[in-house]
Amino acid sequence: MPELPEVENVRLGLMGSVVGRTITRVSLKRRDIVHGQARPASLLTGRTLTRIDRLGKQLALIGGDEGGTPVGCICVHLGMTGSLRYTSPSTLKAREGGNNPAKDPHIHIRWHLSDGGTLIFRDPRRFGGLWTFDSIDELHKRRWSYLGEDALTITPAVLHSKLDRTRRCLKTALLDQHVLAGLGNIYVDELLFTSRISPLRQACELDRPEIQRLVRQMRALLSRAIQSGGSTLRDYVDADGQSGRFQNQHAVYGRGGQLCTRCDRVLSRVVLAGRSTVYCENCQA
DNA sequence: CCTTAATCCTGGAAGC
């Protein structure tokens, strides 16, 4: 499930492959994945992709006119199984006649680009979607302003002020994108393990040193995960179709019942906010 | 206002 590190890798890939290209034609297969206007122009037909932004787990494809002025914007949320993939003209040509993924029922939209390549949004489980806006300002005003600060750049002071006013347990609060944007089930469990704090702690009772540790570890963890291409559990691939490698470095996620890498005791598994949660009772207090 | 629970959806794994 794409969380911040995976989405950042998709962004980096798109920066190298689709930015600077102009969208010549859009083929929308499933109308209901688009929220807001779904006209060809709203889906950036005729626009040049000038920038790809990210806040938490969400991306923004920003279109510009011939002068480069930003004039349209599509917010993409990958949900659990969504992917954005660029295919080069040479790869498209090589596929001709062979087993073509053009019939893939999970590809919901395909953008045709000026270089002859394509960008597709594929999402089998359809928890993801597209939100169209007239401008990046509109996206910020109507959607991104409701999110907390990005997990890579949030400061201890801001995180403290957010955690301070909720009585929920720490894990549940950290999963809330209104508190901070970018963490999902994998990285919250990994973060709490490296920070040596229990997921069951009440969010508002964390002290200043603990918050500082949390933020320091969060930046380090997310940076390492980005460097490793993110985590692939089943579906995740980046814009070039490559899987991540960080799943091999998970210390707790998906390891309930196995031994703690730090103290060799059995890792506990509980369910919090309906999410499977793995932690070490000995190492995390 | 705060918190929790139900809902959406498909495919892979486990059980019989």
Add this chain to the structure above:
DNA sequence: TGCTTCCAGGATTAAG
């Protein structure tokens, strides 16, 4: 082998 059941989970919405 083939069927059923369960599970994974982010964000939105409704309900408590």
